[in-house]
Amino acid sequence: MSEPIIILRELTKQYDQAIAVDHLNLTINKGEIFGLLGPNGAGKSTTILMLLGLTEPTSGEVQVCGIDPVSHPVEVKRKVGYLPDNVRFYEDLTGIENLIYTGQLNRMTKKQAREKALQLLTRVGLADAAHQKTGTYSRGMIQRLGLADVLMKDPEVIIMDEPTLGIDPTGAKDFLNLIVRLSREDAITVLLSSHYLLQVQEVCDRIGLFVKGKLIAVGDIASLSQELFANEPFRIEAIIHWERNSSWDTISALKQLLLQINGVAKVDIEDERLHISATQDVTAQVARTIVMQGIDLLALSKREHGLEDIYHRYFESESIQ
Ligand code: ADP
Ligand code: MG
Numbered sequence: 001m002s003e004p005i006i007i008l009r010e011l012t013k014q015y016d017q018a019i020a021v022d023h024l025n026l027t028i029n030k031g032e033i034f035g036l037l038g039p040n041g042a043g044k045s046t047t048i049l050m051l052l053g054l055t056e057p058t059s060g061e062v063q064v065c066g067i068d069p070v071s072h073p074v075e076v077k078r079k080v081g082y083l084p085d086n087v088r089f090y091e092d093l094t095g096i097e098n099l100i101y102t103g104q105l106n107r108m109t110k111k112q113a114r115e116k117a118l119q120l121l122t123r124v125g126l127a128d129a130a131h132q133k134t135g136t137y138s139r140g141m142i143q144r145l146g147l148a149d150v151l152m153k154d155p156e157v158i159i160m161d162e163p164t165l166g167i168d169p170t171g172a173k174d175f176l177n178l179i180v181r182l183s184r185e186d187a188i189t190v191l192l193s194s195h196y197l198l199q200v201q202e203v204c205d206r207i208g209l210f211v212k213g214k215l216i217a218v219g220d221i222a223s224l225s226q227e228l229f230a231n232e233p234f235r236i237e238a239i240i241h242w243e244r245n246s247s248w249d250t251i252s253a254l255k256q257l258l259l260q261i262n263g264v265a266k267v268d269i270e271d272e273r274l275h276i277s278a279t280q281d282v283t284a285q286v287a288r289t290i291v292m293q294g295i296d297l298l299a300l301s302k303r304e305h306g307l308e309d310i311y312h313r314y315f316e317s318e319s320i321q
Helices: 044-051 073-079 095-105 110-123 139-151 169-185 197-203 221-228 248-259 283-292 307-320
Strands: 004-014 019-029 033-037 059-064 080-083 157-161 189-194 206-211 214-219 234-241 264-270 273-278 296-303
Touching: 004 044, 004 189, 019 044, 019 189, 019 214, 033 044, 033 169, 033 197, 044 059, 044 157, 044 189, 073 080, 080 139, 095 110, 095 139, 110 139, 139 157, 139 169, 157 169, 169 189, 169 197, 189 197, 197 307, 206 221, 214 221, 221 307, 234 283, 248 264, 248 283, 273 283, 283 296
Parallel strands: 033 189, 033 206, 080 157, 157 189
Antiparallel strands: 004 019, 004 059, 206 214, 234 273, 234 296, 264 273
């Protein structure tokens, strides 16, 4: 049974000039890893601040772990770990000293806090840097320490704003995998915001696409893709090779022939790469057509529609309106 742990109803935040979050409705279930995905200025950070009771909604309702953060911000902070996009630590203190400090703020004894801090530093891969001042940490290490810091209070929910900002792609991937592993081990719900589509696609159970304060689609990648590409669910990519001296006519003739295949909806040619969208699986017919034209077929693959296609589709339709 899915059990709601974050509930937003008609949540709205209006600043003087602009509406940052516009009648947002969303339910996130216990144990889920949810990605709030959208470009800069979409309203992701504002939504997160409202979930934590750090800024007040103009209208609408929020509930986190059964608590209303507007009237009970302190109680919410006890259950929710928050990693802001610009997380900072006391630079003159070591990693472990920073965590002990957090533990003590959360009513642990120094001994309890030290034990837990050591455990967590190991879990996030910072055991070797535990006694190093955090002023010397890299951005990636700071994020790992941030995760350990958030876990010091055994949260039910972790909320992270752009957790991979400023980390190189490999480091970002490792960090996201770490978040997933730790949250699964401890059955923690995770809400993270990002504008990096591909990273989020790999780690989130569900994704919300957020544009100009509005959630324009929610679901897992498979259902978002199905919903969006119902009319042309098959996508084929072919890599071909033609002689440099063959004329452009050869290519446009090939395009015309491919478009005549029953089910082919669209053909894009980009140098020696063909992108074909179709309403049915036309892989064999595509291969035959290319070869019959005397053109070398070097590779042929069927591709699922990914998050990138989904993102562009929504953003394109958004900009048309
Ligand atoms: P994101 O985190 O998705 O980049 P934000 O939530 O930071 O988006 O911002 C959403 C919109 O609200 C933007 O247009 C931003 O300029 C505006 N905004 C954010 N914070 C404030 C503020 N304190 N005062 C006025 N406008 C703000
Ligand atoms: Mg932001």
